Amino acid sequence: MIIIDVKESDSLDKALKRYKKKFERIGILKEVRRRSAFIKPSVERRDEIKKAIRREKYLRNNQ
Numbered sequence: 365m366i367i368i369d370v371k372e373s374d375s376l377d378k379a380l381k382r383y384k385k386k387f388e389r390i391g392i393l394k395e396v397r398r399r400s401a402f403i404k405p406s407v408e409r410r411d412e413i414k415k416a417i418r419r420e421k422y423l424r425n426n427q
Contacts, residue, residue: 366386366387368382368386
C-alpha cells in the first residue's frame with residue numbers, strides 16, 4: 365500500500381505527481397507484469413545471457 369502525505373497547502377496535481385513518482389520508484393507495475401505469466405528459470409537465464417551478449421557487442425562497437 366502506498367501512502368502519500370498531503371498537506372493542506374498542496375494541490376491535488378502535486379499530490380498526484382508525488383503518488384505517480386512513488387508508484388514508479390517502488391516498481392509495482394513492473395512486478396505485476398513480471399508475475400502475469402510464469403517464465404521457466406532456464407528461459408530467464410537464457411534471456412539474461414542474450415542481454416549480456418548484446419550489451420557487450422554494443423559496448424565493444426562504441427569504444
